Amino acid sequence: MEEKICEIDSEEYFAPGHRACAGCGAAIAVRHALKAAGKEVIVVNATGCLEVFSTPYPETAWRVPWIHGAFENAAAIASGIDRALKHMGKRDKINVLVFGGDGGTFDIGFQALSGATERGDNFCYVCYDNNAYMNTGIQRSGATPKFAATTTSPAGKKVHGKTEYKKPMPLIMAAHGAYVATANIAFPMDFISKVKKGLEFRGPAYIQVYASCPRGWRIDSSMTVEIAKMAFEARVTPLYEIEKGIVAISRKPQKHVPVSEYLKAQGRFKHLNEAEIKELQENIDKEWDRLLKLEETKIMI
Amino acid sequence: MKNIVQASEAVAIAVKLCSPGVIPIYPITPQTVIVERIADFVNDGELNAELIHTESEHSSISAALGAQAAGVRTFTATASQGLALMHEVLFIVSGMRMPVVMAVANRALSAPINIWNDHQDSVSERDSGWIQLYVESAQEALDTVIQGFRIGENKDVLLPAMVCLDGFTLSHVYEPVEIPSKKEVERFLPRFRPAYTLDPKKPVTMGAIGFPDTYMEFRSEVQKAMLRSSAIIKKTNSDFRKSFKRGYGNGLIEGYRISDADYAIMAMGTVCGTARVVVDELRKNGIKAGLIKVKAFRPFPSAEILAAAKGLKGIAVIDRNISLGYEGALCSELRSLFYSRKGPVIKGYIAGLGGRDITPAHLKKAIKNIGKKGTEWLF
Numbered sequence: 289m290e291e292k293i294c295e296i297d298s299e300e301y302f303a304p305g306h307r308a309c310a311g312c313g314a315a316i317a318v319r320h321a322l323k324a325a326g327k328e329v330i331v332v333n334a335t336g337c338l339e340v341f342s343t344p345y346p347e348t349a350w351r352v353p354w355i356h357g358a359f360e361n362a363a364a365i366a367s368g369i370d371r372a373l374k375h376m377g378k379r380d381k382i383n384v385l386v387f388g389g390d391g392g393t394f395d396i397g398f399q400a401l402s403g404a405t406e407r408g409d410n411f412c413y414v415c416y417d418n419n420a421y422m423n424t425g426i427q428r429s430g431a432t433p434k435f436a437a438t439t440t441s442p443a444g445k446k447v448h449g450k451t452e453y454k455k456p457m458p459l460i461m462a463a464h465g466a467y468v469a470t471a472n473i474a475f476p477m478d479f480i481s482k483v484k485k486g487l488e489f490r491g492p493a494y495i496q497v498y499a500s501c502p503r504g505w506r507i508d509s510s511m512t513v514e515i516a517k518m519a520f521e522a523r524v525t526p527l528y529e530i531e532k533g534i535v536a537i538s539r540k541p542q543k544h545v546p547v548s549e550y551l552k553a554q555g556r557f558k559h560l561n562e563a564e565i566k567e568l569q570e571n572i573d574k575e576w577d578r579l580l581k582l583e584e585t586k587i588m589i
Numbered sequence: 590m591k592n593i594v595q596a597s598e599a600v601a602i603a604v605k606l607c608s609p610g611v612i613p614i615y616p617i618t619p620q621t622v623i624v625e626r627i628a629d630f631v632n633d634g635e636l637n638a639e640l641i642h643t644e645s646e647h648s649s650i651s652a653a654l655g656a657q658a659a660g661v662r663t664f665t666a667t668a669s670q671g672l673a674l675m676h677e678v679l680f681i682v683s684g685m686r687m688p689v690v691m692a693v694a695n696r697a698l699s700a701p702i703n704i705w706n707d708h709q710d711s712v713s714e715r716d717s718g719w720i721q722l723y724v725e726s727a728q729e730a731l732d733t734v735i736q737g738f739r740i741g742e743n744k745d746v747l748l749p750a751m752v753c754l755d756g757f758t759l760s761h762v763y764e765p766v767e768i769p770s771k772k773e774v775e776r777f778l779p780r781f782r783p784a785y786t787l788d789p790k791k792p793v794t795m796g797a798i799g800f801p802d803t804y805m806e807f808r809s810e811v812q813k814a815m816l817r818s819s820a821i822i823k824k825t826n827s828d829f830r831k832s833f834k835r836g837y838g839n840g841l842i843e844g845y846r847i848s849d850a851d852y853a854i855m856a857m858g859t860v861c862g863t864a865r866v867v868v869d870e871l872r873k874n875g876i877k878a879g880l881i882k883v884k885a886f887r888p889f890p891s892a893e894i895l896a897a898a899k900g901l902k903g904i905a906v907i908d909r910n911i912s913l914g915y916e917g918a919l920c921s922e923l924r925s926l927f928y929s930r931k932g933p934v935i936k937g938y939i940a941g942l943g944g945r946d947i948t949p950a951h952l953k954k955a956i957k958n959i960g961k962k963g964t965e966w967l968f
Contacts, residue, residue, distance in 0.1 A: 311675035323703070330787045333796075353787040355658050356796035357681050364643065368611060368655025368663070369787060371639035375610035375661055382789060391780035400651065403644030 290477045305350035309583040311509030313499030313516065314338050314416040316473045318387060321414050321497075324483035327352060329383045330369055331347040334362035334392035337423040338416070360396040363404040366411040374410075376495055383487045384411040391421040393496075394455050404587070405464040405492040412486035412493040415457070418501035426504040430455040433524070434571070435564050436556045438504070443559035448567030453571065458530065458554050461494040462589040468530040469538075471497040474517035476526060485529075496523045506555020515553060521545040523576045533588035537579065547572050591765040596727035596754055599766050600666070600692045601626030601750040603734035605636045606774040609664040609690075611656035613641040613649040617671040618704045618903075619756035620694040624666055646671035650678040650689075657687040659797055660786035662738065665689065666754055669696035672710045676717070681750050683718025683811060685796055688741030689749040690734060691719075695858065695909075696756040697943040705944020706756040708857060712886070712910040718811050720750040720818055721886040723857035729837055730754045735769075736825045736840075739778050743825075746818045748811070753886075754858040757944065769833060777832050819888045841890035843899050845881040846872065850879030852956050853898070853933075856907040857883045857919065860940075860947045867952040874937045878956060883919065891926055901933040905955040907967075909941045916964045934959060940967035 301322035308315040314337055322329070328518070333339045333356045342349040343356070357365045366386045373379040388397055393415040401413060420438050421427040428441040432450045437443040441450040462468045467489040471479035479497055486493030500516045502509040519525045522545045527538040547569045553555040560568075594602070600623045606614070614624040630636035639656075643649040649665050657663045667675060672693055682689055684689050693711050697703040720740060724730045730752065737750040743964055754760055785793050819841060826840025837843050845865050847853060848954030854864045861882040871878040881897050881904070883890065898904065908917020915921065927935065936959045941947040942958070951967040958965060 328789045330659070339796075340798050343794055345797040345799050345803050348794035348797060351792060353789055353792045354794045355649055355655065355787055357654050357685075358677055361648060361678065364648035364651035365655035365658075367641055367643070368613065368652035368657070369594075369646070369659045371611050371641055371652070372656040372659035372661040372663075375637075375639050375656075376659075399644060400648050403648055406644070407642060409641075498601070551821050 290481050293477060296480060297326060297405065298315040299323070300328070301327065301351045303349045303351055305537070307344060308337070309390040309503055309509065311416060311502040311512040313473050313501060313512050314389070316512070317414065317416045317479070317497045317499045320476045320480050321385065321483045322352065325383050325385050325479040325487060328381060329385050330355070332362050332366045332369065332384065334388035335359035335396055336389040336392050338387055338389065340423060359392055361400050362386050362392065362397055363411070363413060366413070367404045367407065367409045370380065370409045370411055376436055378411065386411055387415040388413065388415055390415060390417045390419065391429040392459055394430035402464065405461065405466050405494070407472055409490050410491055411526065412495065414482060414483065415494070415496045416499040417496050418504060420503050420504050422504045425553070431457070434568065437559060438556070448559060452504050455524045458494070458496055461531060462530040464492070466491065469495045470525065470527055471495055472520050472525060472527060473497060474513050474518050474520060475500050475527065482529065504556070507553065511553070518545060518550045518553065522547045523551040523572050524550055526576065526579055528579060530589060533584050535582040537583050593763050593790050594727060594766050595622060595761060595763050596620035596730050596759045597694070597761065598626050599731040599774040600734055600752070600754070601630065602768055602824040603731040604664050605630045606769065606771055607662065607735055607738050607778055608636070609638055610661035611639045611641065611653070611663045613643050613652040613665050615643050615646050615649045615667070615671065617646065617668050619696055619760045620666045620668040620671070620692065622877070623694065624758065634907070646674045647678060649683060650675040653689045654678065654682050654685065654687055656688050657789050660783050660788070662781040663689050664691070666694070667690040667741055668694040669698055669710045672714060673698060675712065679714055679717035679719060681796070686814070687749060688738070688747055690741060691749065691751050692734065693751050693753045694756040694760040695753050703943040705911070706758045707942045707944070708753070708909040709911070709942070710771040711751055711753045715918060716888060717816065718748065719887065720748055720751065720815070720822070720882055721753060723753045723886060724759070724884070725859055725861045725882065726764045727759065727762065728835070730759065731766055731768070732829060732833070734959065735774055735778060736829055740818060740821050740825050742781055743821045744784065746814055746821050748814055748818060757791070758859045772872070773832065776828065815888050819890065820887055837884055838882065839893060841885040842893045842897060843884060844880065845880035847879035847881060847897055849877060851877040851902045852959060853879045853881050853901050853904050854907060854952055854955065855881045855883060855904050855919065855923065857886060858909065860907055860909070863947060863949060864952055867949045870949065871953065871956060873967065876956065886919070889922055894923070894926060898933060903934040903936065903959040905959050906935060906937050907940050907947065907952070907955065908937060910923065911939050936961065937964040938967050939964060
């Protein structure tokens with residue numbers, strides 16, 4: 289069940305005045321996730337844009353306890369906090385919420401996340417997926433979509449952007465036994481409900497929220513929410529949950545938007561030719577069918 | 590009453606006596622027995638702590654950081670490649686002033702892969718902002734773990750500490766060990782009361798980004814704390830002596846027959862045991878030899894070494910490590926200490942790498958060749 293907007297915590301736990309770019313999707317995601325968590329929370333943050341723009345010493349945007357260690361160890365730090373709370377008998381009172389970008393989650397932090405999840409430690413990990421290493425200047429990650437141009441997978445004369453598809457992180461995390469959900473900054477009520485559910489889940493929860501990055505996607509900063517909504521409608525990023533290995537689609541797009549519309553709205557895809565757009569469309573259709581089948585057959589992941 | 594225990598077990602017993610609340614563990618030879626015994630204690634209900642079975646040493650030290658930040662005393666242990674994998678996080682733990690205590694069962698670094706003892710692993714972490722205490726016996730290992738918590742948690746220090754014990758040469762050796770009672774240890778080591786924790790009632794930001802206008806101040810605070818820790822280590826050692834009727838030199842260094850010596854061996858760890866025997870033998874032959882055992886490699890005990898070295902004609906430095914392209918690390922520190930000061934001849938030796946024995950013959954040769962130039966390898 290989605291939250292009603294009137295039920296959302298009106299308190300702001302993520303202070304305004306931080307140094308995120310105009311139109312930063314990650315900042316929107318964090319603001320909403322913290323409203324879901326409330327004030328009885330400890331936040332762990334992997335190195336990335338979020339950590340940099342929110343904590344330039346001696347300033348901080350965090351009105352809740354917050355810790356950052358390194359790039360790849362956020363989940364391990366969360367394990368330590370979870371167990372310390374358990375040892376002190378405070379585990380039921382305080383939530384542990386982790387934020388990592390897609391680089392810090394899909395790639396460098398994957399081992400720590402896998403280990404912490406395998407151990408069944410109790411935390412809710414929110415991956416804000418902006419499709420690349422944005423903090424270092426738009427480099428290719430395991431979450432970058434195929435053919436997207438980044439500074440390390442440029443649209444060259446010979447190679448046309450990224451040559452691989454995105455890593456299926458939600459399915460991988462579901463195979464670990466975690467509560468898994470995908471979310472999107474364009475659907476805040478859905479996202480907030482999922483974060484709440486993730487925090488209530490006794491064990492590891494993984495929520496991957498699609499968070500646009502105007503700088504990296506080469507879009508106008510006014511387009512942040514619009515483009516995220518298009519990604520949903522074009523089925524680039526379906527919204528679903530996986531509980532106990534069973535897929536449930538949260539909502540389906542009302543209209544069918546071809547991926548070409550989503551691609552053409554962004555500078556990072558402007559080099560794509562018809563064949564490449566066709567390939568992406570076919571892949572999206574295939575993945576959507578796979579998701580429908582997973583839901584329909586209730587096959588356990 | 591003395592018990593015959595393995596040094597690794599002595600470390601585990603010390604950990605039990607100090608009651609850390611969270612212990613992340615990951616196996617690596619020759620540290621493994623330490624975490625195995627700790628796991629026994631926890632699973633038998635003798636130690637009320639959370640074991641975190643991490644998937645790597647990198648995650649072990651990261652989990653220790655998280656637990657310590659949440660306000661719980663934390664211990665972990667590692668060696669060699671495991672310590673090297675922790676490298677990045679070691680600086681973060683010290684920079685964030687988390688007094689984690691970690692046992693390092695010293696072992697060589699690859700390549701070639703080698704599981705046996707030398708000091709390359711911890712010496713390579715010299716600049717990580719961790720207090721490093723090298724021990725010689727199982728008793729000293731037990732005692733130093735207890736002291737490590739008290740030193741690190743002192744509000745004038747707030748730094749992590751490594752207790753370095755030679756892999757196999759000490760970690761797997763059985764020795765008679767006096768095991769203090771829980772009550773005695775509790776009297777010596779107060780409950781851990783951190784000044785700042787991750788607490789929703791009092792939110793703080795830990796691990797913020799420091800720009801060029803603040804970063805240096807943070808680093809200089811760590812340096813000041815490290816320098817302050819020298820006095821705390823000495824005081825902890827003397828308080829320990831009062832409570833438990835044993836101590837180790839002044840806590841930073843330990844001299845053996847040094848006051849009237851002409852020549853001294855300087856070393857860290859178990860080779861000091863061999864050196865004591867060699868000193869006695871040389872003295873029987875009319876050579877006034879002595880030993881300076883360096884227990885604290887960081888903070889470096891400059892004043893204490895200068896005092897101990899007064900009147901010496903030569904020092905033979907035995908390094909179980911090599912800074913490739915230069916010389917042994919302890920030797921470099923000593924040369925730097927005596928630069929532009931009148932002092933003894935300093936001769937560097939590289940010895941005992943990758944588990945090679947350091948024999949009395951090696952140490953006698955080291956004293957004999959003290960006047961020769963250059964770093965010599967004792968194969």
